[in-house]
Amino acid sequence: MGRKFLLVTTLRLTGRNEAPSYIVRCRGTREGKLLAKKPFKYGLKTCIFCGKPANSSEHVWPKWAHKLLPQFPNHTQLTLDAPVTKSIMSRTSERKRQGSVAKVAIKRVCSTCNNGWMSAYEENAKAILSAMMRGGHLALGAESQQLLTEYFTFKLMVLDWTNADPIFTQDERTAFYVNRAIPASLQLAMAYCRDASAHSYYRTHFIEAAMKTHLSTHTPGRNVKTIAVGFGGIFIFALCIRGEVDLSLKTIPGFVQLIPGKLATIRWPPFLVIGRTTLERVASSLDALKHHKKVTLIDDPNDAEASQTNK
Numbered sequence: 369m370g371r372k373f374l375l376v377t378t379l380r381l382t383g384r385n386e387a388p389s390y391i392v393r394c395r396g397t398r399e400g401k402l403l404a405k406k407p408f409k410y411g412l413k414t415c416i417f418c419g420k421p422a423n424s425s426e427h428v429w430p431k432w433a434h435k436l437l438p439q440f441p442n443h444t445q446l447t448l449d450a451p452v453t454k455s456i457m458s459r460t461s462e463r464k465r466q467g468s469v470a471k472v473a474i475k476r477v478c479s480t481c482n483n484g485w486m487s488a489y490e491e492n493a494k495a496i497l498s499a500m501m502r503g504g505h506l507a508l509g510a511e512s513q514q515l516l517t518e519y520f521t522f523k524l525m526v527l528d529w530t531n532a533d534p535i536f537t538q539d540e541r542t543a544f545y546v547n548r549a550i551p552a553s554l555q556l557a558m559a560y561c562r563d564a565s566a567h568s569y570y571r572t573h574f575i576e577a578a579m580k581t582h583l584s585t586h587t588p589g590r591n592v593k594t595i596a597v598g599f600g601g602i603f604i605f606a607l608c609i610r611g612e613v614d615l616s617l618k619t620i621p622g623f624v625q626l627i628p629g630k631l632a633t634i635r636w637p638p639f640l641v642i643g644r645t646t647l648e649r650v651a652s653s654l655d656a657l658k659h660h661k662k663v664t665l666i667d668d669p670n671d672a673e674a675s676q677t678n679k
Contacts, residue, residue: 415478417545424482425473426526429568430490436501436600437568476529493519500636501600503560508634517627518548524595524606535593535608555607555617556627560637563644569598571651577613596651605650
């Protein structure tokens, strides 16, 4: 029986205490085979914000931005596994996908949220983001910074589910949904990058770390995550921490910190424009924690890094 199948009927053959099955027919033959339907591995998907059934998909890069982004014919999704303390990570999977990575959508929200408050954010932030993506000169005051803070927070919460292994808790997502509360554990900096190959880029890195002075009380589990996103010319780098780990974003030439806010006015673009080399170095900066004086990394065989790049 070949690897490609043609579904010729959706007739359910079920009996008492039996899993529903379907008739599946191999393409080019008339012989059918009874295959048991596998249940969804993680149960029913629900909206990560309100808890309703997740019947809608949120584009990481909104549709209005697609015309401002480079369109590549396909992209590659990589997953790398190994303790971060090792010098070499093993590639466990590589998936070739059709279409630009800019059109990636994540089905973890409901239509009410997607067509309501999330759509309103897209409309309100569109003018500022369009100008920033092109490298337009702007002076971002308190109101604009607050809008960007809330916009990028909800985008990060959606992007956090690319591998069904989130760092943000349900309480944090609910607090944002109800009160627009920004998680205290979130830090975010942004820079301007002219390299078009990085304009629809994302990379996540999730590790387990502990303060060297608190090893005896450390709760096992991955608790430090970075999310790097190329949003047109805007490159954002987020550091998300769960628990007692004391880490903060360093001042990097070309970057301005948005969360928590430090400047009354942000001049955009920053005076120094970054290149792809700096972008990659920042996106993989958790690797440098193996040399940290106060933080130690826990060797976790399930430690993973995922990225998507255009080809």
